[in-house]
Amino acid sequence: MEKVFKITKGLTGVPMHYCPGCTHGIVHRLVAEVLEEMDVIESAIGVSSVGCTYNNYDYFACDMLQAAHGRAPAVATGVKRVHPGSLVFTYQGDGDLAAIGTAEIVHAAARGERITTIFVNNAIYGMTSGQMAPTTLIGQVTTTTPFGRDAAIHGYPIRMSEMLSTLDGAAFIQRVSMHDVRNVREAKKAITKAFRLQSEGAGFTMVEILSTCPTNWGIDPVGSLEWIKEMMIPQYPLGVYKDVTAGGDK
Amino acid sequence: MSNRVLMKGNEAIAEAAVKAGCRHYFGYPITPQTEIAHYLAKRMKDVDGVFLQAESEVAAINMVYGAAGAGARVLTSSSSPGISLKQEGFSYIAGAEIPSVVVNVMRCGPGLGGILPAQGDYFQCVKGGGHGDYKNLVLAASGVQELFSLTMEAFDLADKYRILVVILADGTIGQMMEPVIIPEDTDMKIFDKPWAASGKKGGNVHHTIKSIYIDPVVLEGLNNRLQSKYREIEANEVRVETSALEDAEIVITAFGTCARIAKNVIKEAAREGIKVGLIRPITLWPFPVEIISETARKDSVKAFLDIELNAGQMVEDVRLAVNGKKEVLFHGRTGGMIPSQEEILDIVRRIAGGGF
Numbered sequence: 214m215e216k217v218f219k220i221t222k223g224l225t226g227v228p229m230h231y232c233p234g235c236t237h238g239i240v241h242r243l244v245a246e247v248l249e250e251m252d253v254i255e256s257a258i259g260v261s262s263v264g265c266t267y268n269n270y271d272y273f274a275c276d277m278l279q280a281a282h283g284r285a286p287a288v289a290t291g292v293k294r295v296h297p298g299s300l301v302f303t304y305q306g307d308g309d310l311a312a313i314g315t316a317e318i319v320h321a322a323a324r325g326e327r328i329t330t331i332f333v334n335n336a337i338y339g340m341t342s343g344q345m346a347p348t349t350l351i352g353q354v355t356t357t358t359p360f361g362r363d364a365a366i367h368g369y370p371i372r373m374s375e376m377l378s379t380l381d382g383a384a385f386i387q388r389v390s391m392h393d394v395r396n397v398r399e400a401k402k403a404i405t406k407a408f409r410l411q412s413e414g415a416g417f418t419m420v421e422i423l424s425t426c427p428t429n430w431g432i433d434p435v436g437s438l439e440w441i442k443e444m445m446i447p448q449y450p451l452g453v454y455k456d457v458t459a460g461g462d463k
Numbered sequence: 464m465s466n467r468v469l470m471k472g473n474e475a476i477a478e479a480a481v482k483a484g485c486r487h488y489f490g491y492p493i494t495p496q497t498e499i500a501h502y503l504a505k506r507m508k509d510v511d512g513v514f515l516q517a518e519s520e521v522a523a524i525n526m527v528y529g530a531a532g533a534g535a536r537v538l539t540s541s542s543s544p545g546i547s548l549k550q551e552g553f554s555y556i557a558g559a560e561i562p563s564v565v566v567n568v569m570r571c572g573p574g575l576g577g578i579l580p581a582q583g584d585y586f587q588c589v590k591g592g593g594h595g596d597y598k599n600l601v602l603a604a605s606g607v608q609e610l611f612s613l614t615m616e617a618f619d620l621a622d623k624y625r626i627l628v629v630i631l632a633d634g635t636i637g638q639m640m641e642p643v644i645i646p647e648d649t650d651m652k653i654f655d656k657p658w659a660a661s662g663k664k665g666g667n668v669h670h671t672i673k674s675i676y677i678d679p680v681v682l683e684g685l686n687n688r689l690q691s692k693y694r695e696i697e698a699n700e701v702r703v704e705t706s707a708l709e710d711a712e713i714v715i716t717a718f719g720t721c722a723r724i725a726k727n728v729i730k731e732a733a734r735e736g737i738k739v740g741l742i743r744p745i746t747l748w749p750f751p752v753e754i755i756s757e758t759a760r761k762d763s764v765k766a767f768l769d770i771e772l773n774a775g776q777m778v779e780d781v782r783l784a785v786n787g788k789k790e791v792l793f794h795g796r797t798g799g800m801i802p803s804q805e806e807i808l809d810i811v812r813r814i815a816g817g818g819f
Binding site: 261276278279291299316 | 487489513515517518519521522523525526527528529530531532533534535537551552555559660661662663669670671672673674675677
């Protein structure tokens, strides 16, 4: 019988530790499938960050470095400058990228560093148990905003894709979502394009992926997908924010 | 073949790094080490290397983590306040055992302090500064030629032990000009780095560079391995210069600029019939415990005098090595002030006369 679906070689097969209903596993699979399809598992180098995905170096089959909190774009810069021919990517959450690592991501993008950032935005700190993230929505209850995020006290959520797309060094930035199959497929297309543009030397590329955190949101897995659609997308509209090839082959 | 040129200490560091095969530099501007960046911004172009001005010292040390973790010889440099920012990276580099070379051309603190020379980062670089149990191998030169050769050696030591090596120079050593003999050909060692995350260039093995180990048994194992590596370095890599120790009654301990001043003091004191010797640690870690401890046991030695450009940091290690056998006196200047030869000579006279 013909095998129509198999696990990608881009993953090691080590069982993942993510909570039920968390979409990190899907994002991992998409990234790994693209690595396999581009035939770069043997040359790509990834950078794990700090958060729930700190140990995805065990999951991705390519060489990996684990970076300090927020510093993945700087680590990836060092890697890429040594191995310009390798596909280099970071995998970062919203706390890592949009709070403690703001300087590193902005300057990696500004330099047009030939790396790709997979930015998973679930509007909360997952691993440290549900604190307010820079991307937490107004009104959202977290362990550090028990009465809901109040703009007057906590400020406003940051839209990283929009912000980074203003930088000349950014070649491709798209925000996608994990909330249904159509959007998962769109996410894979975005990752493929980002990796391809990186390998063509276009500049900095990022795919922001709206993702679930049922455990810390306190919402069941199906309800979490709905929450992305109803609550997150209005604050973080999906779409392509930067594409230097626009008008070309997009 | 060699070439004799007049160079600033900072330039000597930069050229020595290139001679040692370093082709990647990441740094952020800060006085008084900026000539390293100026020099390498041009020089890296000649050798097809990478010079990258980072957005911060934090980013620069993490670029070192990435580039060295991917297998390259890498340099970053900074001065005291910038080295404070790099401490996070120091600890991660120690945990991940990434060979790295970091230059600290020390200025005076605390805080933003000033831009004049100091040695106030001894504790930070020698004792730690980042979190956790780790050591940096710390090299201190007292002249430009020595700075050149120690910088070259730093890359070999870093690769050999997979450790972070700090070139710890006070601002004077970085800024002063002296003739340097630059070797034309170097017997640069090539170290295999099969552990590096280089895109599997070391074979079809999945490589991970990391410092996180959630399992306490595994993490204690890493710590034990690090500690045994540190014991090996203590046994094999101590470097120290001594002078006039044979019949010394007073032994000065000093590194960097203070050791230069001490050498003049020794000559002047000899003219007055006071026998003064010098122990100058070149490796601040591993610290030359043995020679200090042997010297302390000699009957001819009456006292130690530790001279530093700080309020008393290395003196703690001197006291541990002397272990109460002799009195250890301290004289330090801070804020960018440097003790004069006469100032130290006066202290020596008072010690000799029993009046300190």
